[in-house]
Amino acid sequence: MGETTFEPGPPPDASGRFGEFGGRFVPETLMRALRELEAAYDEACRDPLFQRQLADLLKHYVGRPSPLYFARRLTESAGGAQIWLKREDLNHTGAHKINNTLGQVLLAQRMNKSRIIAETGAGQHGVATATACARFGLPCVVYMGEEDVRRQAPNVFSMRLLGATVHPVQSGSRTLRDAINEAMRDWMASVETTHYVIGSVVGPHPFPRMVRDFQSVIGRETRRQAIDQFGRLPDLVIASVGGGSNAAGMFSPLIGDDGVELLGVEAGGRSSQRGDHAAPLSHGQPGILHGSFSYVLQDDDGQTLPVHSISAGLDYPGVGPEHSHWKATGRVRYTSCTDDRALEAFGQLARLEGILPALESAHAVAVALEQASRRSADDIVVVCLSGRGDKDAAEVRRLLGEDDRT
Amino acid sequence: MNELELRLGRQRAAGKKALIPFITAGDPDLDTTSAILDALSDVASACELGIPYSDPIADGPVIQASYTRALEAGTTLEQIARMLACRPTPSALPLIWMVSYAIIYRQGLDSFVARARQSGVSGLIVPDLLFEESDTLQAVCEREHLALVQLITPTTTSERAQRIAAASRGFLYYVSVAGITGERNALPAELCDNVARVREWSDVPVCVGFGISRPEQARQVAEVADGVVIGSSLVRELSGDWGGSETSAVERIRQKALAFAAALGHPQAD
Numbered sequence: 158m159g160e161t162t163f164e165p166g167p168p169p170d171a172s173g174r175f176g177e178f179g180g181r182f183v184p185e186t187l188m189r190a191l192r193e194l195e196a197a198y199d200e201a202c203r204d205p206l207f208q209r210q211l212a213d214l215l216k217h218y219v220g221r222p223s224p225l226y227f228a229r230r231l232t233e234s235a236g237g238a239q240i241w242l243k244r245e246d247l248n249h250t251g252a253h254k255i256n257n258t259l260g261q262v263l264l265a266q267r268m269n270k271s272r273i274i275a276e277t278g279a280g281q282h283g284v285a286t287a288t289a290c291a292r293f294g295l296p297c298v299v300y301m302g303e304e305d306v307r308r309q310a311p312n313v314f315s316m317r318l319l320g321a322t323v324h325p326v327q328s329g330s331r332t333l334r335d336a337i338n339e340a341m342r343d344w345m346a347s348v349e350t351t352h353y354v355i356g357s358v359v360g361p362h363p364f365p366r367m368v369r370d371f372q373s374v375i376g377r378e379t380r381r382q383a384i385d386q387f388g389r390l391p392d393l394v395i396a397s398v399g400g401g402s403n404a405a406g407m408f409s410p411l412i413g414d415d416g417v418e419l420l421g422v423e424a425g426g427r428s429s430q431r432g433d434h435a436a437p438l439s440h441g442q443p444g445i446l447h448g449s450f451s452y453v454l455q456d457d458d459g460q461t462l463p464v465h466s467i468s469a470g471l472d473y474p475g476v477g478p479e480h481s482h483w484k485a486t487g488r489v490r491y492t493s494c495t496d497d498r499a500l501e502a503f504g505q506l507a508r509l510e511g512i513l514p515a516l517e518s519a520h521a522v523a524v525a526l527e528q529a530s531r532r533s534a535d536d537i538v539v540v541c542l543s544g545r546g547d548k549d550a551a552e553v554r555r556l557l558g559e560d561d562r563t
Numbered sequence: 564m565n566e567l568e569l570r571l572g573r574q575r576a577a578g579k580k581a582l583i584p585f586i587t588a589g590d591p592d593l594d595t596t597s598a599i600l601d602a603l604s605d606v607a608s609a610c611e612l613g614i615p616y617s618d619p620i621a622d623g624p625v626i627q628a629s630y631t632r633a634l635e636a637g638t639t640l641e642q643i644a645r646m647l648a649c650r651p652t653p654s655a656l657p658l659i660w661m662v663s664y665a666i667i668y669r670q671g672l673d674s675f676v677a678r679a680r681q682s683g684v685s686g687l688i689v690p691d692l693l694f695e696e697s698d699t700l701q702a703v704c705e706r707e708h709l710a711l712v713q714l715i716t717p718t719t720t721s722e723r724a725q726r727i728a729a730a731s732r733g734f735l736y737y738v739s740v741a742g743i744t745g746e747r748n749a750l751p752a753e754l755c756d757n758v759a760r761v762r763e764w765s766d767v768p769v770c771v772g773f774g775i776s777r778p779e780q781a782r783q784v785a786e787v788a789d790g791v792v793i794g795s796s797l798v799r800e801l802s803g804d805w806g807g808s809e810t811s812a813v814e815r816i817r818q819k820a821l822a823f824a825a826a827l828g829h830p831q832a833d
């Protein structure tokens with residue numbers, strides 16, 4: 158089971174940059190904490206005990222390795238290449254987020270931090286952080302935009318059941334980006350005792366690297382399972398990209414495999430007009446947001462633009478810096494998928510395979526169906542099914558109801 | 564040397580403590596901002612003007628709410644620059660822009676700095692630009708004679724603090740507390756020792772900000788520092804119910820600034 162282990166990937170340069178992207182654009186107050194975190198993480202990476210502890214949690218607590226599953230009826234429906242699903246939806250808590258939160262909480266414990274904070278949008282990362290904190294007996298505060306608290310009531314209740322305190326954020330747009338701002342502020346005043354478990358491959362160095370490494374178990378398992386199950390590497394691997402953690406975890410172990418085409422799918426929303434989507438790699442430009450230099454959706458003054466996606470987990474105006482780097486080098490291609498196509502793929506996967514995907518993952522499934530239909534039956538397409546869709550059932554029902562009326 | 568450096572240098576030589584108020588540009592509108600600058604011109608040593616930003620991670624709730632109001636009123640960088648360029652005597656009160664690097668980068672460093680200079684601005688504070696990342700902006704600022712003010716916090720290590728102090732221009736901003744901007748009931752006990760140490764490393768005046776909400780605190784801080792920055796407690800005056808009585812908010816801010824000036828022993832405030 159060598160693949161269900163913790164193996165850090167190549168670090169960025171000394172300033173925390175992947176190519177020209179990344180770095181640290183934060184107040185001076187955070188500099189010492191970021192340096193301490195970087196040093197503690199480097200040390201943990203070299204410590205066999207840490208690696209063993211994390212591997213053990215991934216196996217016995219998360220339930221890894223997650224299966225690589227051949228979606229036969231979905232494949233027949235597309236009428237082309239084989240479609241295989243990497244089943245991150247089968248993890249404990251129902252998504253890939255737990256891979257990262259366990260790693261970070263384990264690290265926080267090594268650093269003798271007595272308190273954990275996190276931000277959450279849809280609540281998946283909040284639930285995964287609250288879960289890891291319950292497992293380790295650490296107090297947990299989750300910042301969540303007031304608007305999201307209202308929209309994602311079941312996850313708020315879950316977090317509370319798990320012993321976390323949910324702190325509604327009333328500033329700015331009252332969504333994920335304000336929750337990140339608020340968590341950063343808390344951290345600035347509490348760095349001595351508190352670790353901030355960021356939920357994606359975003360933020361200042363070393364977060365993008367660390368989160369990628371904790372998620373890279375997805376790609377390592379996929380690589381090994383591909384060889385075991387179909388005797389070679391896939392031709393194409395597809396993952397959805399919001400902040401980009403499931404995609405970074407899936408792609409990074411495959412970056413060196415030149416024959417494997419990598420495709421990231423952003424939220425295309427309603428249209429490519431400003432404010433109608435959440436696709437910075439497709440429609441934005443390089444800039445600064447949340448402590449990092451990466452593609453971002455901004456107006457001409459540098460103010461962050463409002464974003465829209467049917468999927469709360471993709472509804473973010475920035476993206477991890479390593480994705481910007483992969484875009485710049487051309488190693489990964491990025492495209493986007495509209496709300497409607499994602500919703501259609503959600504239904505198709507449910508009916509054809511008996512799997513309710515998260516709306517985030519449905520974006521990747523939609524693009525996989527298109528790609529597969531244009532390829533020969535010998536080709537193999539792997540999709541990262543990053544989470545399950547129970548959380549989205551009520552929202553989908555609402556959306557389909559609206560469609561029926563129009 | 565530019566206006567800011569001259570003014571603060573002269574005041575330090577004369578033993579006068581600098582008073583640097585902070586207000587947000589465009590909260591609630593730019594006419595009011597202009598009126599506040601007028602009202603502060605014979606009270607303050609220099610004025611920090613916050614360029615509103617949608618995601619200000621270094622700022623507390625009072626200033627973020629102020630930024631949100633300014634942005635909702637449609638304030639743009641272009642309008643701020645135009646308002647400042649129209650002011651009759653732009654150099655009477657040296658101006659410092661407090662601005663996120665997100666905004667500077669988006670405009671382009673050269674064009675942003677040139678625009679600041681054309682607006683009569685003499686210093687920049689960029690709270691989300693670490694010293695290690697500031698080389699390029701520093702070079703552009705030097706060329707345009709704009710002072711790039713660096714920040715030191717209680718969590719800055721001595722080794723870095725010395726390098727940051729040496730690089731700072733205009734003044735050195737000592738952040739009094741680990742955290743965000745905003746008023747505090749009590750200032751940290753070790754503040755005086757920290758500021759005294761930092762002053763030894765700095766050629767430029769050392770001014771203390773973040774958390775100073777009462778004139779009495781300003782007086783205490785001024786015993787060891789060269790000046791104080793007052794932010795949230797002034798900006799709070801803009802957050803109330805306007806009811807069309809804009810003059811009174813401007814006047815309240817002036818009165819508050821006068822109280823701080825008196826605490827610092829400024830003669831005109833007696």
